[in-house]
Amino acid sequence: MTKRPQGQGASAPTSTSPTPIKLPINGLTIDPEIQQRTRVDEALIAEYAENIGDWIHAAPIVVFSDGYSRFVADGFQRTEAARRAGLYEIPAIQFNGTRQDALRYALSANATHGRRRSREDLERAYATAVREGFCQAADTECVASLLKCSARWASELTKLAREAAKIARDAEIQRLAEDGKSQREIAEQVGVSVGSVNATVQKWNTSKTERIDPVAPPLANDYAQGDTAPEPIIVEEIEGDDLAAIRDETDKLHAETAAPAPATPAPKPPTAKDAMHAAHRVTGLLGLVRQALEQVEDAEVSLLESDARILIRELRTATDRLVARFGAEEVGHA
Known part of the structure; x- marks a missing residue:
């Protein structure tokens, strides 16, 4: 069964409304902001266009004219269907008015007809x-x-807006109450009943009390620099007490409960890359030693005996360290 557009909407013209006239489709202003549908029903437009003769004279669109533009306020999909059907004109009821008038009318245009x-x-x-x-x-x-x-x-x-307005109103009531205004004065200024003011103030005071948390005494480490820490408790010596033993036991308890010192992280084992770099450095040093020995042989006469003894001692020390680390056999084969 073919759907048929009905009437002109919730504000359908009465007996005093203008008589429908034919208006050129190309002369109509189709303003997307006036159209209050969030999506275009392409299937419905196609059906209207296919059966244009069944409804075109019975369901005129509504436009508002300011003398310069004719703003479509109701019948956007019917207008598109007529255009697709190849019509030059479309029946319309025209009111004198501005774009704002058309926009206001469009807010309720589909309340009683068309797609829900x-x-x-x-x-x-x-x-x-x-x-x-x-x-x-x-x-x-x-x-x-x-x-x-x-x-x-x-x-x-309007739910969210009303909730926001209530929050703002309650905040204003509380502000006026803190300023010393009486509940009657607040009610007159805010525009609510005295009972509403009283309920709001009581609720606010209750929530404020619940938000107050007991404050724990600060620990010794909580005192900022420059603050004065409380005086230490002095244990008065009473006859028969072993004050020294008490202090020793207290120190022992402190030591047992003290947080352990952070462990020193174990050194990371050398990587293959580290070993390669070390080998290159040793090889380079050995080359320098060989060069020095060749120079000594060439200048043996000029080398002092004391300097020669120092050189021998340092070479023996280096050799002993290598032997102690890698073993005499490995060093001998190297």
Whole structure:
């Protein structure tokens, strides 16, 4: 069964409304911000275009004219269907008004006809109404009237705004109470009942008391630099007490409960890369030693005996260290 558009929406013209006229489709202003549908129903447009003769004269669109532009306020998908069907003109009911008038009308255009409005459609219309200043974000009655939606939907749409407004109102009540205002004065200034003011103040004071946590005495290490630490407890010596033994036992307990000193990390074993670098350094030093010995042989007469003895001692010390580390047999084979 073919769907057929019905009427002009929630604000359908009455007996005093203008008579439908035919308007050129190319002369209409299709403003995406006026359209309150969140998505275009391509299947529905195709069906309307295919059966254009069944509804075109019975369901005129609604436009608002400011003398320069004709803003479509209701019938965006019907207008597109007529264009796809190849029509030059489309029946329309025209009101005198501005773009804002068209926008306000569009908020409730699909309340009683066409595809049922989705949550996203209603949320878009609500956001438009608030943005354009048609109603306050927390005004449930205004939203229900403007969008032509149920009270339940209006309450759902304004929920977050009403919660935010209550938080701001409660904060203002508390501020005025702390300034010394009487509850009657606060009620008159904020615009609520004295009972509401009293309940808000009591709730605030209760929550403030619950937020106060007991403060534990600071430890010795918690005193900042420059603060005065408490005086140490002096143990008074009483006859019969072994004060020295008591102090020794106390020191022993402190030592047992003290946190152990952090262990010194074990040295990392040398890697193959480290060993290679060490071998290169030793090889280089040996080359220097050979050069020095050749120079000594060439200048044996000029080398002092004391210097020769020092050289021999240092060479023996280096050899002994190598023997102690690697063994005499390995060093002998090297």
